[in-house]
Amino acid sequence: MDIAQVKTTSYKVVLPFYLYAAFSFLAAALLLFTASPAFLAHYFQPHILAITHTMALGWGTMIILGASHQLVPVIIEGKLYSNALAYISFIFAAVGIPLLVYSFYIFDMGAFAKWGGRFVLLSILAYIINLSVSISKSKNENVHAFFVLTSAVWLFLTVSLGLSLVYNFTSFLLPQDSLHYLPLHTHIGIIGWFLLLVIGVASRLIPMFLISKYTNTKLLWWIYFLINAALIAYVVLFYLSGNSSFILLLTLVLLTAVVLFGYYCYRAMQQRIRKQIDEQVKTSLLSVALMVVPVLLLFIIIICISMEHKEHVQLITAYGFLIFFGWLTSMILGMTFKTLPFIVWNKVYHHISSIGKTPNPKDLFSHFNYNLMSYCYLAGLVVFVSGIFLSQVLFLKLGAGLLTITAVLYNINVIKIMCHKRTLT
Amino acid sequence: MNVVTNDNIKTTAAVAALQQVYDPEIGLNVVDLGLIYELDFDNEHKQILCTMTLTTQFCPMGESITSGVKSALKSTFPDYDVELSLIFEPAWKYEMISEEGKQFLNR
Numbered sequence: 122m123d124i125a126q127v128k129t130t131s132y133k134v135v136l137p138f139y140l141y142a143a144f145s146f147l148a149a150a151l152l153l154f155t156a157s158p159a160f161l162a163h164y165f166q167p168h169i170l171a172i173t174h175t176m177a178l179g180w181g182t183m184i185i186l187g188a189s190h191q192l193v194p195v196i197i198e199g200k201l202y203s204n205a206l207a208y209i210s211f212i213f214a215a216v217g218i219p220l221l222v223y224s225f226y227i228f229d230m231g232a233f234a235k236w237g238g239r240f241v242l243l244s245i246l247a248y249i250i251n252l253s254v255s256i257s258k259s260k261n262e263n264v265h266a267f268f269v270l271t272s273a274v275w276l277f278l279t280v281s282l283g284l285s286l287v288y289n290f291t292s293f294l295l296p297q298d299s300l301h302y303l304p305l306h307t308h309i310g311i312i313g314w315f316l317l318l319v320i321g322v323a324s325r326l327i328p329m330f331l332i333s334k335y336t337n338t339k340l341l342w343w344i345y346f347l348i349n350a351a352l353i354a355y356v357v358l359f360y361l362s363g364n365s366s367f368i369l370l371l372t373l374v375l376l377t378a379v380v381l382f383g384y385y386c387y388r389a390m391q392q393r394i395r396k397q398i399d400e401q402v403k404t405s406l407l408s409v410a411l412m413v414v415p416v417l418l419l420f421i422i423i424i425c426i427s428m429e430h431k432e433h434v435q436l437i438t439a440y441g442f443l444i445f446f447g448w449l450t451s452m453i454l455g456m457t458f459k460t461l462p463f464i465v466w467n468k469v470y471h472h473i474s475s476i477g478k479t480p481n482p483k484d485l486f487s488h489f490n491y492n493l494m495s496y497c498y499l500a501g502l503v504v505f506v507s508g509i510f511l512s513q514v515l516f517l518k519l520g521a522g523l524l525t526i527t528a529v530l531y532n533i534n535v536i537k538i539m540c541h542k543r544t545l546t
Numbered sequence: 547m548n549v550v551t552n553d554n555i556k557t558t559a560a561v562a563a564l565q566q567v568y569d570p571e572i573g574l575n576v577v578d579l580g581l582i583y584e585l586d587f588d589n590e591h592k593q594i595l596c597t598m599t600l601t602t603q604f605c606p607m608g609e610s611i612t613s614g615v616k617s618a619l620k621s622t623f624p625d626y627d628v629e630l631s632l633i634f635e636p637a638w639k640y641e642m643i644s645e646e647g648k649q650f651l652n653r
Contacts, residue, residue: 129606194604329602332572332651334640394640395572395651463606466570471610482570 128200130191132468134207136539138187139461141215142453143535145179150521150528152226153446153505157517160509164438165300167228174225176445177310178218178241182276184453185318186210186248188460189269193252196325197266199259206251213244230290238284245280249273264341268321271349275313282306305359311444312352312375316412319452320344320382323405327386330402330459331393340385347378369423376416383409399483404455404495411448415440439509446524447502454498454531458486465538473543485541486534494530497523548642549577553587556623560585560594563622567614570607574650576615580642583633587626594619597631599638 149172156168190207194200201207217240224234252273256266283306286299295302324341327333351374358367386409390398398406418440425433462482470479505520507513551557564582565575576582576598584597596619600608612630619628643651 128609129604191606195602195606198603200604330571332640394643394648463571467606467610472613479570481573 129194130201131204132464134204135187135191135464137211138183138190139457139535140539142180142184142187143532145175145183145218147528147532149175149180150525154518154521154525157521158514160438160517161512161514163434164441165303167225171222171226173441173445174218175222176449178214179222181315181445181449181453183214184457186214188456189318189322191460191464192322192326193255193269196269196322197256197259197263198261199255202251202254202258206247210244210247210251213240213247217241217244230287234287238280238287242280242284245273245277249277264338264345265321265325268317268345272314272318272321275309275317275352279306279310279314282309305356307441308355309352312348315449317348323409324382324385327402327405328389331389331398332395333389333393335389335392337385337388340381344378344381347374347381351375351378366427369420369427372416372419372423376413376420379412379416383413400488400491400495401455401459405452405459408448408452408455411443411451415444415448418443435509435512439506442506442509446505451498454494457535458491461535461538462486465541469541469543480544485538487537490530490534494527494534497530498527501527549582550584551586553589556587557585559622560619563618564615567611567618569601569611572651574643574647576611578644578647578650580638580644580647581611592626594623594626594628595631596628597633599633601638603634
């Protein structure tokens, strides 16, 4: 077999997604800093919606789309079907996201919001077509591919519902107001898209990065079915306006899936051949632990609602914040510096890797900067969440300030990697 | 190290050169990693056929590793044409890492 037949996705496809995500993280952190007091009131308000969508789409979704264009060939052991579709996906999302975020910020659900939503939907459609054809052409269909494809379908449903909610502000498309559907939109996005995709990809990458002998396809299938069953049941219950004790049961199913995935990572760690674990993989493993926190908060929220028949706004705000700035961000902070240096290293050195001594991919970014970023991040996360529970604007400002520094340090390192020039010794 | 060959003497030189080609993610050379399956020397036609694998198909580092292997063999045997055959059957597995490689990863 010739190397051209197993050539991975071009860096040209992947890097724009990474860069866009890095800027989005900075924009979201700045918005968080300027709009911190909004976190003391109800979560359904323009600035929080703008921040949430910058984080969910600009940061989380863009970097995951970029990484998945690179990693899907590794996972499905087949080529990415089309680079052109990947560019189309990027362009539509890159145009649509700012339109949508700006519309939320000024809370005008007019033409900008609608076009923003349409563009994002088209972007996801291009991604699904690309993914489906790539998987159908690949000879190797595995559990990871099912995770990735199913998550993309949930993403499509999330964005479709989101666009309907935008229309619902002006056209009364749905039987109830948009706020009513917000939990459905949020949870199919978080669980169906982010959680499924992260588990599908991480269950392949974490053993690879640890050089672990551990594989357990049966356990992964169980996790897959538990998550999808819980989510489908939740959608049905939502439609039937089911009571919260059923939702509590579904949360328990979800928690079981998350704990099983934690167990999978633990066993992979135990059976690893490489003893040392680098900082980036440690950060990603931290994100696995951070998955449990929002699920536990969800338990408390549902119990409070069923017992006291009222919403605890602080708990719900903290829940959402910990998903986007906690679990998702910690995973991305770790995985960016595990994947991006290799993509750039490959771009710069792939033809000359044996001519002279090349730097290691991990030498392409500043580790001092990375460690400082990690400390700022953890401190910012804890201080901001404390600010939500203590209703202290000062804590919110301080936490958001630390997260902004995190985003700045992240951007500096990302740009440093992307601008790396060839050095041979 | 279990490289199948038809010329032990040339293979010693080839392996020494290939031990300078590293998988940048793992930090281990391609020989100790067990990626090189066979080195076939056709002295009459001055050709080397290197049969090797990658840790996974569509490995993002695949192009860099194969290009490194080709360059290392070419610079050791400048009179020979080097041809690479990339196979995934048998697939690479962790047991293929040499004892030296395992010790390196266990540090």
